[in-house]
Every structure is written in C-alpha cells, then in structure tokens.
Amino acid sequence: MLKEMQDALIAGKKPEVESLVEQALDAGTPAGTILNEGLIPGMARLGVQFKNNEVFIPEVLVAARAMNAGLAKLEPHLAKAGVKPRGVVVIGTVKGDLHDIGKNLVAMMLRGNGYKIVDLGVDVAPERYVEAARANGAGVIALSALLTTTMVQMRAVVEAVEKAGLGVPVVIGGAPVTREYAGQIRAQGYAPDAASAVEEIGRIVAV
C-alpha cells in the first residue's frame, strides 16, 4: 500500500493519496511509517524526476498538493505518536523581491520531505529571518531571489544572522544566484533548483 501511495502522490492524485493514508491508518500502520515509507519516498522520487527533467513545475505542484492533503490526514497521528520533523526551515524571498514560485516549490518539496516549514512569504527584511529562526528553533534559513538587484539582500541576511550569533546555516537559491556567489557572501549552502535544495538542506542538517 505504501508503494501505491508513492505512485499516487507522484501522479498528483490527491483523493487517492488521502484515501490510502486513511486506509493505512485504519490498518494500524504507524503514522511515522506512513510518512517515512510512503509520502517522503514519493516526494523524493518526484524530486529525482524533477532534477532529471522528467517532470516539470506543474507536475510538482500537483504532487505537492496531494502530499499536503495526505499530510493533513496524518499530522494529528504524527503529533500523537511524537514523530518529530527532520528539521525546521525558515524560508522567504528577500527584501524588495515579490517573486515566490521558486520559493514555494522549495517549501513544498521540503515539507514533502519531512521538514517543518516557516514560510515568511516575500519581501522579507533580514531581521525577520533572524526573529523567525530564533522563535522556531530553525536548523536552516533558506533565501530566494529572482532579481540581480535583490540578490544582494542575501548578504544582508547572512550578516544579520552572523551578528545575532544564531549559528544557523543559510542556503540560497534563485535564478541569478550561483555557488560562487554563495561563497562570496558566506552562505553555507546553494541550490540551483528545488530538488537540489532538499538535498543541500539534508546535507547541512545531517552535519
């Protein structure tokens, strides 16, 4: 059934994912098992397909909606069972920038991979990342920017995090952003696409 759940998730079949989660719960499958062996591997497979250009943004969005529907059924049971998220990620598009599709895709894929997401939205000032990371015990701060001019705000966020002494790694991404730029501004991670962001954050959280 868990394999079937993965397939339904990848195909973006929301009602089927909800139904399979319910069936698995009714059959006594632990919520953590459904999450870790059903939904998360489904999103992980989708991430690989996305990275390999086998699926594109529309398919990822539809799958993410199916994932969220499944998670909504599962969350009360996860809480009851004391299953913790893999980590907390504070995410947002930097100050002056209103673009959010890339940021939303990353947030969806991270959520689908077991992370708790604190989404600050768009046009986010550096101090808001710091406050949210502190308030939520974030393990990673993820920044997005589409514009060459707003990309420079990423440096301000890194500096604000350093100044606050948070010690929370910052991962950056967005059309004009490169790994070289991440190095220049002392960001600890860089991802060229949403699937890579999951890998990069997984690597950082594991460390």
Next chain:
Amino acid sequence: MTSRELVVASLELRAPSRAPRQLWTLPWAERVWPAELAAIRRSYPDDIVTCPAFLRQPLRTSGQEYEPGLFVDEWGCRFENRQAGIIGQVKDPLIKEWADLDAIRVPRERLSVDLGRVDDFCGRSREFVLAKTWARPFELLQFIRGSENLYVDLVERPEGLFLLIETIHAFFKEEMELWASTEVDALVFADDWGGQGTLLVAPDLWREIFKPLYRDYIEIAHRHGKYAFMHSDGHIAAILPDLVEIGLDALNAQLFAMDIEAIGERFAGRLTFWGEVDRQWLLPYGTPSEIAAAVRRVWRALWRAGGAVAQCEFGIGARPENVAAVFGAWDDLTRGGL
C-alpha cells in the same frame, strides 16, 4: 544600407554591412543612467523600432506600471510593485474560481489603432518597424489565474482553462490581424518559457497547448508578408526545433542560459537570433573586455552572413560601459558584411 535594409539582410542572411542593432531599456536605466544612456543611443542608434500604439481610445489602466505601488493593467490584472523601474507581480489573481470567468474584461481599446498614423509612421521610418503587438498568452494566463493555479490547471485541465485560452487567443489573433494590415515590418509576441536550466512545463504539454497559438500568430504574420518575432526568457532549448518548424523568423532568448555553441550547430542560419548578451551576470558584473569576448562567442556560433541582431537589455543593474561594449563589439566583428 538603411536600417531596415540591414535588418532584412540579416534576417535573410544576405551579408548586411554590419549587424543591425537594437537596445532595450527598462525605465530603471533611464532613471539611473540618463546621460550614459543618451550617449549610447547617439553612438549606436537602433535599427529596429517599435511603432507607437496610436490608440484612439485610452487603455483602462490605473497606477504606474514601473513605480512602487499598485498597477492595474488593461485586462484588470493587479500588479504589486516594490521597486521603481521594473514591473511588479500579480498577487491577487482575477480568476480564483472558474465561476469568476466573467470577471475578464477584454481590452477592446487596444484595437482602436489609428491605422493611418501607423502607416504614416512606417512610411517615414528608415528603421525596421515592429508592431505594437505583444501577444503573451502564457504570461497573461498567469496574471489572470495566478501562476501556481495555472500550473495546476495545466495538469488538471478544467474546462474553464480552455475557455480562457480561447478568449485570450481570439483577442490576440484579432490584434495581430489588425497590425498585419498595416505597413509594419514584423509582428511580435512573447512568453517566458524557460527556467534557469530547463523549460517550465513539459515540452509535450507546450506542444499540445501553446505551440498551436504561436503557429497561428506566425501564420498571420506570414500571410500578410510580415516577419514574426518572438521573445522568450529562460532555458528554452527544448522548444527551439518547434519554433523553427512553425516558421519563426527571429527569437530574442537568453542565449547565455543555454549552450550557445550547440544552438549554433543546429539553428544558425535557420533562425535569426535577436540578441542577446547575458543580463544576469555579464552586463551588471562583467567588464567591457568580457562583454567583447561574449559577443565574439555569439557571433562565432550564430552569425552566418546574418542571422543575428546586436541586441541587449539595459536593465536593472547593468553597467553602461558594458552595454556600449555590446554594440562596439558587434560593429567590430561585422562591419563590411563579414
């Protein structure tokens, strides 16, 4: 050669005496670098110009498109903006539910073009004249429906989506037909189809839903003896063969997001590359010598006694000396029709 002759010679690979030029600017450049921009325009005048709309009826818009705040376009789409000099983002789509489909107001005012004035403009112009068409079905769908909703629609295929596409496309075709009846040289349409490394949607989906729309625009242009020009940002290598197949004449694409040499091997001489030079990194952060090397790379890959236009965008963050270097380098490489 006149400017128009230069452009036509490049489109038809008939060795223009230099690469024709066109500089695109965002209001940001005019605001930040007015004197430098004026100097570039004096040194490197455009060979391609866009005809003014010459509308008899004003468009029903409100706010300023390139200023912070709210701008409502002629379709009723609401753009929020935080930065002067660039366009904003739609955060509150017009059609949240398909029952709202009637909320669309087709801007018929755009068809109130004074055709006599257009023809007069074209007759007086020595430049190659682009129509003030900018059909952009995919972008408009995103503005009307919201990007994420639209992407999901493209998978789920609700009936409303196709009704909306039909409405938009019928309007754009009517607008194209109108402009094609004038003396302009080319019709223009646009949609950003690429992300940084790949197409935004599956190529097969694009072929099924969107390719026929562009085919229609190109057919209208060619039926009236006009060239068809398209702009599309991002990595769009996957659909280049399709654009060539449906007869596109000139494409403005982010060459530097793709493998320029591979594109040249397949398409040089089959499609005219209407620019550009990397505006994400080179124009804002590069040096004039790096720009010259980039132009040389484009020229080597794509120029076949024509088949290219020296074009770049003086957009946000770009350095004026780099913009000037684009045109200087193209002049150096192509003067004399080499």
